[in-house]
Amino acid sequence: MKVAKLWISLGLVIAISFAVLGYYGGEIYHSMPPIPKQVVSTDGTVLMTEQDILDGQNVWQSMGGQEIGSVWGHGAYVAPDWSADWLHRESEMLLHRWAQTETGNSYDRLNDDQQALLLSRLKKEMRTNTYDSGSGQITLSPDRAQTFTELSRYYAGLFGHDPQFDKLRDDYAIPSNALKDPARAKALNAFFFWAAWSCAAERPGENVSYTNNWPHEPLVGNTLTGSMVIWSVVSFVLLLAGIGALAWYYATQKHTEGEERFPEKDPLLALSPTPSMKATLKYFWVVTALVVVQAALGAITAHYQVEGSSFYGIPIADWIPYSVTRTWHTQLGIFWIATAWLATGLFVAPAVSGHEPNLQRAGVNFLFVCLLIIVVGSMVGQWFAIQQRLGFTANFWFGHQGYEYVDLGRFWQIFLTVGLFLWLFLMARAIWPALKKGSETRNLLVLFLLASTAIPLFYVPGLMWGQHTHLAIAEYWRWWVVHLWVEGFFEVFATVVMAFLFTRMGLLRVRVATGSVLFSTIIFLFGGIIGTFHHLYFSGTPIGVLAFGAAFSALEVVPLCLIGFEAYENLTLTRARPWVKAYKWPIYFFVAVAFWNLVGAGLFGFFINPPVALYYMQGLNTTPVHGHTALFGVYGTLGIGLMLFCLRGLTTNFEWKTGALRFSFWAINIGLLLMVLLSLLPIGLMQTWASVEHGYWYARSAEFMTRGIIHNFVWLRVIGDSIFTLGLLALGWFILGLKTGWSLKGERVPYLSDKPKAKAVSSRK
Ligand code: HEM
Ligand SMILES: [Fe+2]
16 A cells, blocks of 8 residues: 555544544543432431542542552452442342341341342342432432441441451451541542442433443342443454454565565664763663562562561561552553653664754753652652542642552653653654655654654543542543553554664665554554543443444454564564674564564453453453553563663674573563463453352452462462563663673674674673
């Protein structure tokens, strides 16, 4: 296809997809569960007000929000899903109350007919939507009002320091006195009640609940719906059709290109790093340090699953409880991956144009300092938040927003946004002269700049919610950031940046690269943008979200299924010319990117993607199976590959000793695979079974999660995690050695010649 046509198609895909995304954003306003002005009992007692619910949401956020259990299935996995937990406990309490008052017996001792009668009464009680839009009130029966009071006592005890909950707190990895102020506990209960109410109350005029019947809860009649089945089946068929169409397209493209003519010597050998390029080195040091810290925090977080308040007997939970370590763990992942990419951009830009703008080095150093302040500042704020030392407003701005992957306070978010735009500016001004030349690479450069622009631009939706924004709306915008980054523009950035590097090395022709990168971008964004909705099936959205989400996100998997072509080509490149061997390990990491794109993003992503699957699996251990293999597997390995590529450019004249790097590559990849296959996946599958058989609450309950067999599988994680961590340490060792000299072998042969040079390197460059 002509390049111009490809550009037009890309424009159309983006415009139409965002129109759909925007349209449903508006629809969510109409279909989301209302926050009542008051919840009252039929006798007129006011149980809670709108303000209580909104404050409760803030309390939940200040504790770590989605980093401590989950709500509507989004969040962490050790403590329960509070919406499902509340719903189940409330239902059981009602059944027992009625059984007692009407028969004098406990519910369990009633016969089948009596139980069936109470169950049908329960369904009616819980599903009937008593919200009155005129008065803005939800009215509860006296029994339900009484249950609310009892359940509130339960949660206040759990989040307080009632000793009868010591064991349960340990199972949930919640420290004693997580909430120090009883008023906060009261508000939290209001929020939990409302989140659970939305799961069962039917949407006006429909017979599904606001959360499309999520969670699976047989007691209240929350079961799979017809649309979930239909859209799941449609998504399977679309995926197969997409793969077929793309295979056909590839077949027609094959053999049309002539023999590749690779350069005889390394074109990058002539590269002499400018001051600003050299200044990126410290970014890579920080990347290496952060990745090791992230892994250590991951180990502590995972350990909390077996020992909820300490680490091998050391009582660390008072200082760094689960919600803190998990927050830092997930956030550092984003930070180091982003830092590696930013540094790559800053390194590549002057190299491409041969132009070092004025004060570029100062800009690179300034950005570095800003990034450090953001990393440390946001983490300190989160710590203060979880220690309950901030008021609601201070918490929103500087503490913990409680929304996974965008947990940092609003001030830090804004600071980061500015930093990302500064990065774009620094890069764009360095590339500009090359762009003006209008050479053959122009299209590719424009694409590179566009993909880079998308990174700061799509961080901006993270600023769209406020301190009191409805959860359904906050979730909508949050996924604009998280999903559109990882499944849209990051994929594009990855494709462009790799193609770009290969063209600079003369291993890929610019014309071929331009066409194929544009084509892949269209394919990725076609499924990827509307695919955002696969995170929103059950968070208070209309059925269209489920339908579009299932269908389009299935299409995301199409290019991933055929990514083997790209991986094989990259692998072949390492053998294209002898000089390419110097880039073997960066290229191997790029091959790993493709592997994990297929396995982590494609297979494990699709595993949980159809509505029938996610209905039972959302927020089970099947999610970290996908989360780790996709986020680390694809973008982590890309970050490492890019970093090695730049470090190669910063040590152009030297051969590398690659023993540690080889070990690191295999240990990281095998470790990741074992972490998932030996531990997370089996636990996720057992949980799925429990969720289907008994209800979602059970799959997340302490009762189920502390069973011996689950603990054994949690322990099995140690094998994969250790191998993985050793790989990261070896990487750190190797990178350190580039400075100290132990990773450098001797001077690199400048031309393709068989005269080996054996000059040893005794000190750093
Ligand atoms: C490299 C690309 C991808 C990355 C980095 C990625 C990463 C993630 C992450 C970090 C989460 C959140 C986990 C959590 O809430 O704790 C997630 C959730 C999810 N992803 Fe992906 N993903 C990618 C591609 C895909 C693809 C291709 C699909 C399927 C078509 C997919 C389907 C899902 C679904 C359905 C969820 C929701 C799971 C839940 O809420 O329990 N992802 N992904
Ligand atoms: Fe997604």
